[in-house]
Amino acid sequence: MSTAIRLVRERWHITRLARRAGGPLITVTVLVNLLLGVLPVVFVVASAVTVGRVPAAVGEGVGSAAWDRLLDAFTVAALSFTGQQVLLPVRESVGELVARRVDGRLIDDVMAAAMGTVGIGALHDPQVVAELRTAARELETWVQSPGQACAGQLALIARYTQLAGHLAVVGAVFSYPAALGLLVAVLLFRYGVRGGLRKYAEARFALDDAELKNDYLRALAIDPAAAKEIRVFGLIGWLRGYWSRSYRDWLAPLWNARRRIFLWPFVVFTGCGLAASLLAFAVLGSEAAGDRSALTLTGFVMVITAALGALSLGQGYPESDFPTAVGMHAYYSVQRFLRHIDAAREADMAPPARLGGAARRESAPIRFENVGFTYPGERHKVLDGLDLTIPAGRCTALVGVNGAGKSTLVKLLARLYEPTSGTIRSGGADIRGRPVRAWRAGLAVIFQDFARHEMSAAENVAFGAVAYEGDRAGVRAALADVGLLDTLEALPRGIDTPLSRHLAGGVDLSGGQWQRVALARALFAHRHGASLLVLDEPTASLDVRAEAGFFAEFARLARGATTLLISHRFSTVRQADLIVVLEDGRVGEQGTHDQLMAAGGRYATMFDLQAARFADTGGRAEGDEPLGVRP
Numbered sequence: 001m002s003t004a005i006r007l008v009r010e011r012w013h014i015t016r017l018a019r020r021a022g023g024p025l026i027t028v029t030v031l032v033n034l035l036l037g038v039l040p041v042v043f044v045v046a047s048a049v050t051v052g053r054v055p056a057a058v059g060e061g062v063g064s065a066a067w068d069r070l071l072d073a074f075t076v077a078a079l080s081f082t083g084q085q086v087l088l089p090v091r092e093s094v095g096e097l098v099a100r101r102v103d104g105r106l107i108d109d110v111m112a113a114a115m116g117t118v119g120i121g122a123l124h125d126p127q128v129v130a131e132l133r134t135a136a137r138e139l140e141t142w143v144q145s146p147g148q149a150c151a152g153q154l155a156l157i158a159r160y161t162q163l164a165g166h167l168a169v170v171g172a173v174f175s176y177p178a179a180l181g182l183l184v185a186v187l188l189f190r191y192g193v194r195g196g197l198r199k200y201a202e203a204r205f206a207l208d209d210a211e212l213k214n215d216y217l218r219a220l221a222i223d224p225a226a227a228k229e230i231r232v233f234g235l236i237g238w239l240r241g242y243w244s245r246s247y248r249d250w251l252a253p254l255w256n257a258r259r260r261i262f263l264w265p266f267v268v269f270t271g272c273g274l275a276a277s278l279l280a281f282a283v284l285g286s287e288a289a290g291d292r293s294a295l296t297l298t299g300f301v302m303v304i305t306a307a308l309g310a311l312s313l314g315q316g317y318p319e320s321d322f323p324t325a326v327g328m329h330a331y332y333s334v335q336r337f338l339r340h341i342d343a344a345r346e347a348d349m350a351p352p353a354r355l356g357g358a359a360r361r362e363s364a365p366i367r368f369e370n371v372g373f374t375y376p377g378e379r380h381k382v383l384d385g386l387d388l389t390i391p392a393g394r395c396t397a398l399v400g401v402n403g404a405g406k407s408t409l410v411k412l413l414a415r416l417y418e419p420t421s422g423t424i425r426s427g428g429a430d431i432r433g434r435p436v437r438a439w440r441a442g443l444a445v446i447f448q449d450f451a452r453h454e455m456s457a458a459e460n461v462a463f464g465a466v467a468y469e470g471d472r473a474g475v476r477a478a479l480a481d482v483g484l485l486d487t488l489e490a491l492p493r494g495i496d497t498p499l500s501r502h503l504a505g506g507v508d509l510s511g512g513q514w515q516r517v518a519l520a521r522a523l524f525a526h527r528h529g530a531s532l533l534v535l536d537e538p539t540a541s542l543d544v545r546a547e548a549g550f551f552a553e554f555a556r557l558a559r560g561a562t563t564l565l566i567s568h569r570f571s572t573v574r575q576a577d578l579i580v581v582l583e584d585g586r587v588g589e590q591g592t593h594d595q596l597m598a599a600g601g602r603y604a605t606m607f608d609l610q611a612a613r614f615a616d617t618g619g620r621a622e623g624d625e626p627l628g629v630r631p
């Protein structure tokens with residue numbers, strides 16, 4: 001695509017985007033910029049007329065009619081000058097408002113799109129994540145955002161109105177060919193400035209990856225999680241050097257590009273500008289000096305100042321040029337991000353569903369039939385020909401080595417991904433035939449990396465069935481079931497205490513306590529109709545005895561629900577009604593603990609190994625954690 005077409009398209013995109021700031025605000029901004037374009041021209045005309053009226057006013061003296069005419073012209077010049085000074089900050093404010101509104105709308109678009117996807121495949125696609133990070137960087141840090149491009153483009157109205165006014169003065173008072181010559185000179189300078197900026201922007205965008213790496217390293221320095229290891233492993237000095245090298249790797253090519261792009265064009269265009277200015281002065285001077293010159297003193301001053309004003313508009317416009325050259329980069333990233341995930345968008349954004357007890361009664365076995373799964377963009381088949389039945393109303397435990405695909409199976413069950421091949425059925429029907437939201441409302445999952453919301457304990461629990469957020473008794477009961485209620489109630493704000501030390505009156509929970517909160521969330525979901533409960537190793541921070549005890553209690557509380565439990569602890573797993581060993585992407589063996597032990601296969605080997613290790617430690621439970629809360 002030619003540069004000119006690209007430029008026009010980009011201008012058109014900015015214009016369309018600016019409309020999102022709202023009609024009234026755009027109208028005010030356009031009017032302010034129009035005034036800022038007209039007032040300098042009025043000032044040029046009025047001050048030239050003032051100068052032209054001085055001889056007569058001096059001749060006729062103070063209080064004469066000529067003196068009054070001089071004062072009139074001076075008043076107009078003063079008012080137009082003052083008007084500009086008043087309007088400049090107004091333009092800045094409305095421009096900022098335009099920018100913030102447009103950026104705010106784009107952030108809304110990104111949030112809605114990201115949260116509206118049915119699964120999480122799109123959000124794990126490296127290309128999508130890269131687009132999102134680029135967009136977020138500009139929109140969050142507000143360095144050169146699409147909103148600023150819109151404000152910058154609107155500010156061009158002032159500049160080009162001013163140019164048109166100055167050229168009209170030169171044409172009307174002196175000569176239209178001269179005005180045309182000036183226009184060509186100004187547009188040539190502008191082309192040089194904009195062309196340089198365009199090349200600079202391209203050079204900068206080509207270094208996106210280096211910039212992202214740099215952003216990551218900067219964030220690392222203040223990341224509390226990384227801070228521990230950085231200190232313990234003595235990485236501070238090394239990290240500083242690494243960061244400074246990566247900073248140079250990013251900026252050095254940019255500095256070179258800037259020199260290359262701007263130095264020679266600057267020399268050439270400055271030379272042309274000087275030559276054009278000299279020519280304008282020479283022509284004007286000779287015209288004014290000519291015997292039959294029609295130029296009066298007023299006309300002479302007017303043309304000189306208007307011509308200089310026009311020529312000065314050939315330079316860069318700081319309020320417009322850089323924002324319009326760079327600002328739309330984030331916009332295009334947002335557009336690509338939206339396109340990527342558009343196909344996966346969930347149409348139904350209705351409020352969360354209420355299931356009541358009905359779902360529990362509907363509970364049916366879940367059957368994986370010849371299910372295969374490969375992550376998007378990967379080649380390795382994580383699941384391959386998996387046939388498995390999860391019996392209704394019973395507890396099934398899933399075991400297997402690290403990376404066997406246990407969590408992946410849970411993601412398929414939660415429909416965060418769909419199987420690449422095969423079918424998952426509930427009560428005989430393909431679960432894809434059910435609306436995703438309705439399916440998920442009957443499901444409570446606690447993932448290994450479950451969410452720790454920086455909100456109150458009550459809210460953290462109620463998120464299990466947010467349609468029943470007002471059920472305070474249910475929240476209390478769930479917290480009591482996991483043994484956290486007394487501890488929380490002892491705090492000044494009870495179960496409304498924010499679970500974050502960053503928030504006023506907040507507390508910090510230990511890893512084990514957070515797991516109890518997550519479990520309370522699942523119990524709350526179960527109370528409100530979730531009939532399938534999935535626990536993907538949520539008790540890893542509990543000691544062995546506490547975990548075994550917890551599951552015994554959980555099994556009692558979740559009686560009647562279909563439970564899928566993933567754990568590496570065989571003392572816990574053995575309590576399940578059915579144990580399934582996942583191997584090479586399919587079921588290796590399955591049965592009760594006794595059946596599998598009698599079979600002497602993989603399960604028996606793993607069980608014996610762990611039992612022997614436990615015996616070596618004298619049956620001591622490690623990592624016992626008190627239940628106190630650290631304020």
Ligand SMILES: Nc1ncnc2c1ncn2[C@@H]1O[C@H](COP(=O)(O)OP(=O)(O)OP(=O)(O)O)[C@@H](O)[C@H]1O
Nearest residue numbers: 124375378382400401402403404405406407408409
């Ligand atoms: N988002 C992802 N994109 C690509 N590959 C993934 C993704 N998540 C997991 N994998 C890969 O899928 C395989 C199975 O991972 P999964 O987390 O399901 O195993 P797991 O049995 O739960 O392991 P663990 O016991 O360690 O939790 C692994 O090889 C892992 O690297």
